Amino acid sequence: MVKPLPYHQIYEIFERFEAIDPEPKGELEHVNAYTLVVAVALSAQATDVGVNKATRGLFAVADTPQKMLDLGEDGVIAHIKTIGLYRNKAKNVMKLSRILVDEYGGEVPSSRAALEGLPGVGRKTANVVLNMWWGHPAQAVDTHIFRVGNRTRIAPGKDVVAVERAVEDNVPARFQRHAHHWLILHGRYTCVARKPKCGACPIADLCPFPEKTA
Missing domain, CATH: 1.10.340.30 (Hypothetical protein; domain 2)
Structure with missing residues (x-):
């Protein structure tokens, strides 16, 4: 079983996400x-x-x-x-x-x-x-969160339910409400499936992913 990152490193990762985007929003348009x-x-x-x-x-x-x-x-x-x-x-x-x-x-x-x-x-x-x-701290795990959760070891898991539970267990309470948006956006624009943009990643020094790009 893959162990998650230490608590203090996960905390620092989300502090950085928060500093970059304090109120992340979903990108699907809706009116109600x-x-x-x-x-x-x-x-x-x-x-x-x-x-x-x-x-x-x-x-x-x-x-x-x-x-x-x-x-x-x-x-x-x-x-x-x-x-x-x-x-x-x-x-x-x-x-x-x-x-x-x-x-x-x-x-x-x-x-x-x-x-x-x-x-x-x-x-x-x-x-x-x-x-x-x-505004519930519910964690919607898609392919981006599954990838980021496992690569960074913020929330390692073999399936989406395991990753969802790992996010709930491992991410500090302070960051729970916005955690899934930060992880989705990170996976969508930086930690992409092919050729992740590690050189532009704000958490690269904290990420243990062995296949980092230059």
Whole structure:
């Protein structure tokens, strides 16, 4: 089992992340909790940039579950057909919108269990919504966090659940709320999958990754 970095090193890493970007934000565009749920659900196997391009027009006409139902599945498809798996995603958007209207009065629930009960909403999506909308210290582990967590040994783990738990266990409480955004952004722009930009990395001296680039 790979041991995480010592606590004091993890603390210093997040101090540096905080100094660079004190209030990191997710890059998916949304106007309320409902559009955030839809945007995150649509982002599976798609880029945030691509999702934002598709949802700007969609959310302009359907920013509530009832408006989405009124738009209809074909209307949703017309807006999101540039996104991968758009037909299945459109079906899930309609199904989750119906559940929100029928069971939650059109409001998005604030519990992980309820969110995960919505079609197309898994643990990662639920954690993103809990963190970004309600400010819960929930850790949504995607491929970026999985990579960064293991490379830096901030949160080593063999699967996303293990890495999620490692982030919760290893990251100091002070940094828990923004931890997943700092790690995502670091993985998206600096600690990239191929040829990580170690020469420009603010935590390179603290990172034990054996395949650092010059």
